[in-house]
Amino acid sequence: MIEIENVHKRLGDREVLRGLSLNVPKGVNFVLMGPSGTGKSVTLKHVIGIFRPDAGGVRVDGQDVPAMDRDELMNLRKRMGYLFQNGALINWLTVEDNVALPLREHAKLASSEIDERVHQVLKLVGMDHAAKQSPPDISGGMKLRAGLARALVTRPEYVLYDEPNAGLDPIISTQIHELIAEVRDTLSVTGLIVTHSRACATQCGDRIGILEDGRLGLEGSVDEIVASDHPLARAFMGEGAD
Ligand SMILES: Nc1ncnc2c1ncn2[C@@H]1O[C@H](COP(=O)(O)OP(=O)(O)OP(=O)(O)O)[C@@H](O)[C@H]1O
Ligand SMILES: [Mg+2]
Structure with missing residues (x-):
């Protein structure tokens, strides 16, 4: 609460x-x-x-x-995940690398585990197909989905x-x-x-x-x-x- x-x-x-x-x-x-x-x-x-x-x-x-x-x-x-306005993605990283960021910063996970978690949340938000794309090449709605995936990747409460x-x-x-x-x-x-x-x-x-x-x-x-x-x-x- x-x-x-x-x-x-x-x-x-x-x-x-x-x-x-x-x-x-x-x-x-x-x-x-x-x-x-x-x-x-x-x-x-x-x-x-x-x-x-x-x-x-x-x-x-x-x-x-x-x-x-x-x-x-x-x-x-x-x-606690935080979804910023417009997703606030880093333009020079791919969608999957953006989503992986909080795991690389916080969690001591093997890279295979990170990959698995990233693709799990990308699937959840319907963005798995765009994992290798960069933020400047995707629409506003896709950016928000990617931002949401990043907010969820640490499995926040x-x-x-x-x-x-x-x-x-x-x-x-x-x-x-x-x-x-x-x-x-x-x-x-x-x-x-x-x-x-x-x-x-x-x-x-x-x-x-x-x-x-x-x-x-x-x-x-x-x-x-x-x-x-x-x-x-x-x-x-x-x-x-x-
Ligand atoms: N770091 C800061 N330093 C000084 N003033 C700030 C800071 N952050 C916010 N403010 C001021 O606090 C007030 C509230 O800002 P806030 O960003 O919470 O508004 P908001 O309700 O989110 O508005 P919006 O709907 O436009 O996003 C504003 O007057 C803003 O200028
Ligand atoms: Mg505001």
Whole structure:
């Protein structure tokens, strides 16, 4: 379980998070929505210990993340995949080498074991056929799939997804959302998903929290938020929301 409790964080001259609390129970995809610049990515960075809160707590399975030393953070990050916007692949490495990176960095595995794991996750995301291609030669949707494969290759218990459908057309987006739901269901991965997209929230989310003024202005199950008259729910989930 990911627990964020009353977190405050000032960056530059802005108090970005002002008492943010949210819980992501095991096995759930929690969708974090909110306008641009409200601190969604900053929230994810607290969960993997890139940022430390000025006040408040961040815990993963009861472990205090801000108190972790370097080795403890490395261990946490082995258990936690991170899907960056647009996949964030390294252009001069092939898809399979990009996906293998976290295993080469973290795990002491034989190269045959690494190969096997890489091709297993590439198959899972439907990218096995493109293993030898380079990021500049593949489409945006394929880059995201490769990024997802890289996030999954260490067999994490948690994955943090930062805008997993940014820049993708609705058909490819739907495929990515289905994949995120499948990863939850078949690999028991717990997800924290940042998105602006109603389609993303409804197709792969279980709970939704909407950021406002540095804390959750609204939280509920997907069905509750879809049915809610709250202005934040209408803004993100109503007719006209994308
Ligand atoms: N390393 C940093 N140093 C200073 N300010 C930062 C840093 N990272 C983020 N910020 C500021 O924190 C605020 C929240 O940023 P964040 O990236 O979390 O927004 P976001 O909700 O993810 O927005 P978007 O939807 O556009 O991605 C912004 O005002 C941003 O400028
Ligand atoms: Mg962001």
